Amino acid sequence: MLIKTFKASTATQALAEVRQALGPDTALLETRRVGGRIEVLAAAERPRPVTSRPPANEIGETSLPRNVGGIVEAGGNISDSADGAAELYEQLRASGFAQELTQRIVSLARERLVQRQLADPQLRLRYTRRVISGLLRRTTAVMAANTGLVALVGAPGVGKTTTAAKLAAHALVEQRGRRVVLASADTRRLGGAEQLDGYARAFDVPFYLVREPNDLARIRERAGEGGLVLLDTPGVPRADRRGLAALAMTLRGVSSSEIELLLSADSDSATMADVIRRFQPLEPGALCATRTDETVRPGHLVSAVARARLPLRHLGCGPDVPEDLEPVDPNKLAAWAVPGVAGGMR
Numbered sequence: 001m002l003i004k005t006f007k008a009s010t011a012t013q014a015l016a017e018v019r020q021a022l023g024p025d026t027a028l029l030e031t032r033r034v035g036g037r038i039e040v041l042a043a044a045e046r047p048r049p050v051t052s053r054p055p056a057n058e059i060g061e062t063s064l065p066r067n068v069g070g071i072v073e074a075g076g077n078i079s080d081s082a083d084g085a086a087e088l089y090e091q092l093r094a095s096g097f098a099q100e101l102t103q104r105i106v107s108l109a110r111e112r113l114v115q116r117q118l119a120d121p122q123l124r125l126r127y128t129r130r131v132i133s134g135l136l137r138r139t140t141a142v143m144a145a146n147t148g149l150v151a152l153v154g155a156p157g158v159g160k161t162t163t164a165a166k167l168a169a170h171a172l173v174e175q176r177g178r179r180v181v182l183a184s185a186d187t188r189r190l191g192g193a194e195q196l197d198g199y200a201r202a203f204d205v206p207f208y209l210v211r212e213p214n215d216l217a218r219i220r221e222r223a224g225e226g227g228l229v230l231l232d233t234p235g236v237p238r239a240d241r242r243g244l245a246a247l248a249m250t251l252r253g254v255s256s257s258e259i260e261l262l263l264s265a266d267s268d269s270a271t272m273a274d275v276i277r278r279f280q281p282l283e284p285g286a287l288c289a290t291r292t293d294e295t296v297r298p299g300h301l302v303s304a305v306a307r308a309r310l311p312l313r314h315l316g317c318g319p320d321v322p323e324d325l326e327p328v329d330p331n332k333l334a335a336w337a338v339p340g341v342a343g344g345m346r
């Protein structure tokens, strides 16, 4: 692996130099402006002749469009497309996309778009959104109508109780006739379960406390066949291994597809990755992102979801119950995540 820094007065020049020295199979590790000059940190396995075509990209090659919305597939040429590639790199990084994912998206764009297309901000944006949407489509899923239980787990304050209430309200309206039950395993903290009990009273649905693992089986029975149990759990702080072990005991008998891990979309992708790693022992089968309304760099969420390879099922887009809950729409999420699109999920 060869890693080199290139400096030039414009991005075009810097990238032309990178290509000249290292060939087209080069990963851009960092592009930054230093004292009015552009500095590019680039890496290559070994220098390659400039005429060779870049290798196939790793991003879901087969499922990604080869001809996107009239954009004709073309071999990438870094010197031709330098401006667009550097701008795209900076746009994605500014939106919070992790470096690795940014590099993959940029090299895919370089490989598939001709210079004119890559330099055109609108075409570039459209293509990039397609790529991100394709990436998310493979990791998103709607909640199966026949899921009998949804256990919401996550860090303290991420929105578990609010999301349980939102899901209950949606199920009551959208799946009329279905028996909905609210339950809380948040019994350790004073007042932990009262909030959800309050929602249960407001919705006129049963509410149960889960004090030991066997309680869940009884609650499932009370919900009956076809019923839906929404289970709130205590927030597990970062250092609380015993709390996580206790929660794992409570969730014994709950299948992976019934456990949804909440991520705060306004945190950074490293924090989200840490949460995903920490809760791995519970084997959550899906993710839910909250606080999208507070999120200014949505690329962090997209990067964390893409890396986790878990389906993203729901989006919390505000504190209000029930309206601030959205199903995941990959196109909408991609449009929100790509730089240049202002505003939240709405």
Ligand SMILES: Nc1nc2c(ncn2[C@@H]2O[C@H](COP(=O)(O)OP(=O)(O)OP(=O)(O)O)[C@@H](O)[C@H]2O)c(=O)[nH]1
Pocket: 155, 156, 157, 158, 159, 160, 161, 162, 163, 186, 233, 234, 235, 236, 290, 291, 292, 293, 294, 315, 316, 317, 318, 319, 320, 324
């Ligand atoms: N802006 C915004 N606020 C939210 C969202 N979801 C929840 N909240 C707010 O975040 C705060 C915490 O929400 P809770 O549902 O109590 O969080 P929790 O995970 O149950 O918290 P603990 O039980 O203490 O671990 C409340 O003020 C909610 O109104 C969201 O999507 N956007």
Ligand SMILES: [Mg+2]
Pocket: 160, 161, 162, 186, 192, 232, 233, 235
């Ligand atoms: Mg709570």
